Amino acid sequence: MNTATSTDAPVRVSFRDVMVEFPTAQGPMRVLDGVSLDIRQGEFVSVIGPSGCGKTTLMNILGGFVQPTAGQVLLDGRPVQGPGPDRGVIFQEYGVFPWLTVRQNIAFGLNLAGNKVPKSEHKGIVERYMGLMGLSDFAGHFPKHLSGGMRQRLAIARAYAVRPQFLLMDEPFGALDAQTRSAMQDLLLQVLQTEGKTVMLITHSVDEAIYLSSRIVVVTARPARIRTVIDVPFGYPRAENVHEDPRFAALRAQIRELVMQEYAAQARQAVRLSD
Numbered sequence: 607m608n609t610a611t612s613t614d615a616p617v618r619v620s621f622r623d624v625m626v627e628f629p630t631a632q633g634p635m636r637v638l639d640g641v642s643l644d645i646r647q648g649e650f651v652s653v654i655g656p657s658g659c660g661k662t663t664l665m666n667i668l669g670g671f672v673q674p675t676a677g678q679v680l681l682d683g684r685p686v687q688g689p690g691p692d693r694g695v696i697f698q699e700y701g702v703f704p705w706l707t708v709r710q711n712i713a714f715g716l717n718l719a720g721n722k723v724p725k726s727e728h729k730g731i732v733e734r735y736m737g738l739m740g741l742s743d744f745a746g747h748f749p750k751h752l753s754g755g756m757r758q759r760l761a762i763a764r765a766y767a768v769r770p771q772f773l774l775m776d777e778p779f780g781a782l783d784a785q786t787r788s789a790m791q792d793l794l795l796q797v798l799q800t801e802g803k804t805v806m807l808i809t810h811s812v813d814e815a816i817y818l819s820s821r822i823v824v825v826t827a828r829p830a831r832i833r834t835v836i837d838v839p840f841g842y843p844r845a846e847n848v849h850e851d852p853r854f855a856a857l858r859a860q861i862r863e864l865v866m867q868e869y870a871a872q873a874r875q876a877v878r879l880s881d
């Protein structure tokens with residue numbers, strides 16, 4: 607069986623004792639604390655934890671948008687210096703350019719310096735992702751004329767089109783209806799099957815995390831620390847019917863319980879802060 611967690615794959619991403627503090631009027635607020643995590647080539651790692659605990663910050667460090675206050679993040683052994691075309695990012699809020707049409711948005715990354723896809727292939731790639739995302743009829747439309755779900759699909763298409771080695775996805779399917787969400791999950795699995803990427807996904811959906819990931823990282827209430835890392839026992843290619851596997855239900859119960867405990871811890875913190 608083909609498992610993405612093969613332990614001999616090289617480590618591509620390494621969070622080393624990462625701490626982040628943001629300045630606030632009340633003094634520094636710690637958002638991440640002592641986060642250490644290695645992600646190997648071809649792994650699909652999901653991060654799950656309470657709202658506001660620091661998940662987006664964790665992704666932003668790997669994306670090169672936020673510097674750790676202490677510790678470091680290594681990409682292929684070198685500290686992350688800033689954003690780069692090797693990392694395709696899908697932001698929690700729609701990451702599309704309002705001044706570009708659907709077609710231009712998808713083509714945008716392909717035209718950036720540093721992109722290695724030959725010019726002759728651009729048009730075909732753009733058409734392909736427009737088709738896969740159900741956006742072909744809207745090629746010349748601007749984002750303001752699209753529904754929220756369509757804008758989100760456009761953001762996903764833009765990230766996939768440049769074929770980055772790493773996909774960093776921050777709740778990418780959260781704004782989609784259940785049907786589209788499930789189609790997007792299967793499409794992502796297909797893309798990974800053909801292009802082999804290393805993925806970090808933030809999600810609130812326990813089912814989504816189990817269905818897609820090779821490992822699931824449960825983080826604590828703020829400041830986010832790693833509470834548990836869970837290996838998902840299913841290999842790839844992964845089929846819809848893993849949802850019916852008894853191990854799926856057991857994992858779901860285990861992870862839901864952990865996440866609920868962290869939400870409870872967060873609620874207790876909020877009560878303490880208001881005393």
Ligand SMILES: Nc1ncnc2c1ncn2[C@@H]1O[C@H](COP(=O)(O)OP(=O)(O)O)[C@@H](O)[C@H]1O
Nearest residue numbers: 628629637655656657658659660661662663664
């Ligand atoms: N650039 C920033 N400056 C100040 N505070 C921030 C910044 N980014 C995030 N925060 C705060 O850090 C906390 C964690 O945010 P975030 O990482 O977005 O959490 P999550 O994605 O888990 O919901 C929140 O309280 C948020 O308001």
Ligand SMILES: [Mg+2]
Nearest residue numbers: 661662698776
């Ligand atoms: Mg977030």
